[in-house]
Each structure stands twice: as C-alpha cells, then as structure tokens.
Amino acid sequence: MRSGQLAAAAGVNVQTLRYYERRGILPEPDRSPGGHRLYPEQSVSVLRMIKAAQRLGFTLDEVAELLEATHPRGARAEAGLRERARAKLAEVDAKLTELHAVRDTLAAALAAGCTDLLTGSRAPCCPIPFTDVAGDRRRDEPAPPAP
Numbered sequence: 141m142r143s144g145q146l147a148a149a150a151g152v153n154v155q156t157l158r159y160y161e162r163r164g165i166l167p168e169p170d171r172s173p174g175g176h177r178l179y180p181e182q183s184v185s186v187l188r189m190i191k192a193a194q195r196l197g198f199t200l201d202e203v204a205e206l207l208e209a210t211h212p213r214g215a216r217a218e219a220g221l222r223e224r225a226r227a228k229l230a231e232v233d234a235k236l237t238e239l240h241a242v243r244d245t246l247a248a249a250l251a252a253g254c255t256d257l258l259t260g261s262r263a264p265c266c267p268i269p270f271t272d273v274a275g276d277r278r279r280d281e282p283a284p285p286a287p
Contacts, residue, residue, distance in 0.1 A: 146179045150187035157187075165190065165204050197228050 147154045157177075160166035166186060169177045186207075193203045202224060209220055245267055254266040 141179045141181060141183070143177050143179070146183055146187070149184045150191070152187055152191065160187075160190070163200060163204065165200060165207060197232060198224070202228075 141149070143154045143157055147157055157166060157179075161168050166183065169179045169183070172178050190200075190203050190207075193206065194200070198206070206221060206224060248267040252265045252267060254268060
C-alpha cells in the first residue's frame, strides 16, 4: 500500500505518516524499485490505534511507549496499557475536578451579578478570585502591614 492509500484508509494525511516515521512510532516501510514507500496492510490498524489513543488523551510519547511494550523484545510492565490507562484516568479525573470548580465559580459569578472585570474585582459578592496587581494577592486577603 502506498503512502496516499494508507493515509486515506487511516484518515490521516501523508505528512502525518512521515512525522510518525521520523518519531519512530510507525516503522519505516519498504520501498518499491521506484522508491515509493510500500506499507503493509497492518499499518492501517496501527495508525487507527494511534489516533484512538490520542483521542483518549495519550501523548505521542505515551503512544510510542505503549507500542514499544507490545513488542516482546521491549516489553516492560510499567509501560503496559492497564497501568497507563489507570494513570490517564487519574489525570482526567483531576482535570474534571478543576473544570467543575471553574464551572461553579463562573455560575456563582453570574448569579452574583458580576458585570465586568474592573467592578467585579471590587465587589465583595463577586466570587471570581481576582488578584491585586501591585501585590499579586487575592482581593479578599488583607494587605500586608506597612513598614
């Protein structure tokens, strides 16, 4: 299968193939007598798996480690999918916690009637945590004592 065919079958562009080859994520293919790259059929599955892993939040470095762990010569217990999936799930849970806090703060700001950044930063009922530009402290923190 040539580059364009593989790219179309996997839903990526040809430059993605080249990039993955340079990164070592996709093995460099054999060449035809005319110099064209010739990929095995299994490359479609590999590319689809890479894109699926990225949609799940795995970085290309993490994907490369997962692929390496599937080869008997490079198998490492800590690089396995189960452990990586557990770690990624913990990251997602932490991000969700942060996003829920942001959402709750924004909803509270709307409910409190915060109308703009300048007056909102001075209004005691506005829950958005603005900082004091001069001292980089929260607006609700007391000013440090004068020297």
